[in-house]
Amino acid sequence: MGTFTDTPDAVPASLPQWLQRQALEHGTDVALRHKHLGVWQERTWAQVVDEVRRLASALQARGFAAGETLTIISRPRPQALLAALAAQWLGGVASLFDPLEAAAEQVQRLTTLQPDFVLVEGVEDMLRLRSAQVAVRILVYLDKRGLSDSTPFAQASDYAALLAERPIDNGVPQGRLLQTAFVFYRGAGQAIEEQRVSHAELLQEGQRLVTREGLGRQEEALAARAFASGGQARYLLAPWLIAGFRLIFPENLATRDRDRRELGPTLVAGTRETYERLHRYALERLPAPGSGARRLVDWALAAQPGPLHRPVGDWLVRRPLRDVLGFSRTRAPLLVGDALPPNTQAFFQALGIRVRLWGDAAHWEAPTHLVHKTTDNWTGLQSRLA
Structure with a gap:
């Protein structure tokens, strides 16, 4: 599965190789935190790389190989992230669907793409696959709640059961620098477009952010969007692997x-x-306009504060508002993609939160494999009409 050496001296050339580097050098440090049933749970770097290796081995045993794509339909969960890394470990590609996307549009896209290898969160996502008439080769689910004998895709595999299987190889990552790591889709039907992002692009942009923002192992970052966009992969996933901080x-x-x-x-x-x-x-929780308390808030958030505004306003208004928003310790508030509207930018600026824009200059194009499929279908139709 590759020739990458298990020594810290090798230069990582893919996301899985960076994962292996972190496990070799900082295996006992916490890599992931996840709240489940109200309780925070932790995984160390050593545990993360072991789970990725086991899942990669299980996928390989079921026919997943270099160049294949694992389609992931899930809310933000550690298992979805580790499944993406497992696909890349084998030299494959991960395709994550946005959990906030409308179901109808997602079904249309699945109908067009017809993925072979799919990981879903649970029954609801299986029903979307059935609506799209997807004949999956391998289907893995994360959550067994609601499953029954009548559930579609009776051959589906439990993620936890795959991890319990004995690995069949040494688990050396196969992904290479110029290979595609992620593919993202937008649109549906004949208007579908794809964005392919290589390991090289992710590592280059991730290193640029780590350097410019001075990120280190002490950081804690919240992952709330399931890495279903190129920007999230560039500016959160890649920096996590490079800097070795905790992802929550x-x-x-x-x-x-x-x-x-x-x-x-x-x-x-x-x-x-x-x-x-x-x-x-934040605005919904402010005092009513015109009240004395609201005038205090407006005074504290003035665009050009006077000498008393900063210490008094920070103590009475700005610090409590930062706490309400969860920005009490945030030192790197990053904006991925489109710029903020002026009023939102001004609001965060008034709170002392200087949001930095990291643009997502994505290149979208028609998927080549779908173009070929459409052409082949049209050629067959022409031959039948001749």
């Missing part, structure tokens, strides 16, 4: 803001929608 997963999408407040991450890599949602959340 909320219990679910509904608890992400509460979990952020509880943890106070030092690194936030959010989208425009993330910051706009937090802006609205």
Whole structure:
């Protein structure tokens, strides 16, 4: 499965190789934290690399090989991330679907793509696959709740059962620098487009962010978007592997803001929608306009504060608001993708949170394999009509 050496002296040339480097050098350090049923659970770097190796071995035994794509449909969960790394460990590609995407559009896209290897969170996602008439070769699920004998895809495999299998090889990562690590899709039907991101691009952009922001092992970052975009992979996943900080997963999408407040991450890599949602959340909790308490808030958040504004305003208003939003310890508030509207940018600036824009200059194009499929179908139709 490759020639990468198990020594810290080798230069990692892919995401899985960086994972292996962290496990070799800092195996007992915490790599992941995840809240499950209200309790925070932890995985060390050694545990993470062991889980990735075991899953890669199980996938390989079922026919997954270099060049194959593992489609992942899941909310933000550590298992979804580790499955992506397992696919890349084998020289394959991971394709993550946005959990916030409308079901109808996702079904249309699945109908067009017809993926062979799929990992889903649970029954709801299986029903989407059935609606899309996807004939999967291998289907893995994370959550068994709601499964029954009548559930579609009776041949589906339990993620936990795959991990319990005995590995069949030495688990050396096969992915290479110029190979595609992730593929993302947008649109549906004949309008579908894809974005392919290589290990080289991810590592280059990730290292640039680590250097510019001075990121280190002490950081804690919240992963709330399931890495379903190129920007999230560049500016959160790659830096996590390169810098070796802790990546934190909320219990679910509904608890992400509460979990952020509880943890106070030092690194936030959010989208425009993330910051706009937090802006609205804060405004809904401010005193009514015209009240004395609201005048105090407006005074503390003035764009050009006077001598008393900073210490008094910070103590009475700005610091409590940062705590409410979960930014009490944040020193690297990053914006991935589109810029913020002026009012949202001004609000965070007034709180002393200087949001830095990291653009997502994605290149989208028509998927070549789908173009070939469409051409072949049209050629067959022409021959039948002739």
